[in-house]
Amino acid sequence: MNMTEILEIDDVSKFFGGLAALKRINLRIQEGELLSIIGPNGSGKTTLFNLVTGVYKVSKGKIHYRGNSIQDENPNQIAKKGIARTFQNLKLFRSLSVWENVVIALYCKGHPKTWGYIFATRGGVERDKELKERSLKLINYVGLKNKHDELVRNLPYGDQKKVEIARALALSPELILLDEPAAGLNPLEKSDVIDLILNIHKQGTTVLLIEHDMKIVMNISRRIVVLNFGEIIAEGKPEEIRRDSAVIEAYLGPDIDAL
């Protein structure tokens, strides 16, 4: 095993009843890379994310993270290991504010002194303050300064997407899975998100990206994997993918202009 490999997906398949959502996926993710996963709707991209994060269990195959097998773990165990994700259809905690959404994720590795806080010991209260300040830093980082007290459901869509990214970052992840982070955003918001992703990547975090916007994918990815009907039909650098006939065939339609 290559020492810089962070995630190994070995011969993974996922069936729902008789339907094969993913068939014999083999993928090795290098530490620190920025890999995009593209493919038509229903090709299994989000399913792959769900398998890696423990939301689904593999029907066949194995997944290893830093050499340890994770395909049987629960989502919360996987989060603790340093794998974070965002969701295609936003799953923010709607009754909470921005900083509360983020600080909850900070609790994962931040060791809040919960019972200390409840019984108002000094240690508990101080730790709580400390964690709140860290959440504010993250909120600034994604560009939502001064909005930390807003209820997330009152924010515009673009800002909500940023909150979800901040929340994922709060886990101090080594690997972050972003599921269509630019979907539904206007060009200005998209550019913000792209900068954010590039920053995250620059700091050494491994990024797995699902995106439909081909301009983004082609511009920022080092490597692209193409899924269709649950199988990998192509893999390689952006220029190679651009010219791949199987990919072009799968993508008949408006996106072909972006290629």
Added chain:
Amino acid sequence: MEVFIQILFNGLAVGGIYALVALGYTIVYRSLYVINFAQGHVFMVGSFVGYLGFSHLRMLPPAVFLIVLITSAIIGVVSVFLVYGRIHRADHLSFAIASIGVGIILENIVRMVCPDPKKYPDVFGETIYTFLGIYISKQYIWLIGITLLLIILLQVFFYKTKIGKAMRAVSEDRDMAGLLGINVNSTVYLSFAISSIVGAIGGVLIGPIYFFSFDMGMMVGLKAFSAAILGGIMSIQGTIIGGFILGIAENIGGFYISSDYKDAISFAVLIFMLMFKPTGIMGKKA
């Protein structure tokens, strides 16, 4: 052996009544994805009206059933008009509590009028037949007969008539958000009317073999609900089967295990099912 068959038979009879009351839950649940906690109390009201009809007004069975049918249908429709249709938040909890309130009101109105348990007069005659060593009173024959007739009628309604099919189709399609208060249409009224009717007629049928009491609504309501869960609250046929199974299980358990804990059997069944297969025996997705 005869004892066993006797118990089985009694269980079948009671089970049929559970099935009828349970269908009330199913029909409303399929329609709106809410639990109508007043169902047991509607059953009790039906029993009360039946008692009045047989005992005080000395009416004949067909007339009594007709009166019970009309009364219960009115109760169902009025409940929607006054209460359920006005719950704007449209969530399960609000509806549940409101239906509990309706049930409490029904129970206590009847309680004010008739606080003591009452025995039904011998409606169908006192003849007891012997068959294969077991005793079958004429009451039971009529009870089972009417129950089966109703079940068949309901099957026909839901599977063969246009309205019935439409009601079934709607429940397959409806958004889980619960649209009470926003979309109270004729389907909703119809669902509640039918569900009240079957519950109330169940009440009339149990009168002759047990008795009527203002407080029997809660227990029977819970047991019937257990039956619906057992069979699958989304499935009409499942609910019917669940009712029969529960009636038989209760009687068998009550006799062979302990009569004191007889009621606990229904609840144990309920908890068991909820833990392992909440969609019921005939339920589809888990």
Added chain:
Amino acid sequence: MGHYKLKGKAIFVLVVIVLLLLLPLLLGYYLLHILIFAAINLIVVLGLGLLVGFSGQVSIGHAAFYGIGAYASALFTMKLGVPFWIALPSAATIAAIAGILLGIPSLKVSSVYLVMTTIGFSLIVWLVMVQWNSLTNGPNGIIGIPSVSIGSVVFDTPTKYYYVVLFFALFALWITARIAKSPIGLRLQAICDEELAAKSVGINVTYYKVLTFAISSFFAGVAGSLYAHYVTFIHPDNFHLMTSLIFLVMAVFGGQRSIAGITISTLILTLATEYFRAFGQFRMIGYGLLLVIGMIFFPNGIGTMKLSIIRKLILKILPPRKYFQSE
């Protein structure tokens, strides 16, 4: 500005507490009696509020934990000669264990099905109370439960017991408020909003859901013990489904996540229950009407009543806090 707000809040709380301490001098026995019940109910409902409002698990079975607390405390003091101050936490712990026993299977079921499981549990506990004669004295109940005593002081009058109950109720209020703002409170709300996302940020949902059951049933156990040593006579019908229902209604009316709302609604509904008692049959009809009207006009509970005078008053003095809103 922040310092000013804090001072204002502290003064308000102080004033309220002083008033509460002086209340027995102002009210007659009957009202005091009702207040004691209100305080006992409040303890249960606060715990239930955490369960229903924060973790989103609806229970119509809390009378079972209340009853377990009551019976356990009575038996500890009467059969084992344990003093009240040990009996209460012990009884509450037993109630908490029962809560865990109910909490674990409850994980597998959701919403409506959960409700029915809790109802079933409540009924089974009730049946055990009625049938297990050797332990619980069956339907006759337990009489002669000793009153609370510290040293030579015996708390056997409403006035004296009021202070006992007040102490526990205020403590429960404080703890619940702290829990609501703590990591536990936030995580519970997260689980309620988006369980999958909660898992994805490292929250062990199983642990928290069961923990909430344990906490809420602990509270109910405490309340049950306080109840038993006040009324000195308990029997199974005190802990039937209706009682569970009343607790739930108080929690829902309060607005679930609103501690102020819960307090007010518990007060009002306890008063109503006792007041209606005078009307006999009408009492329950009144209660049913209250439920129905409440659900039609206050579906979110009174904790969010923007037009409420009381709420405006509170908001004027206190800084608006997140957990005053129910969503």
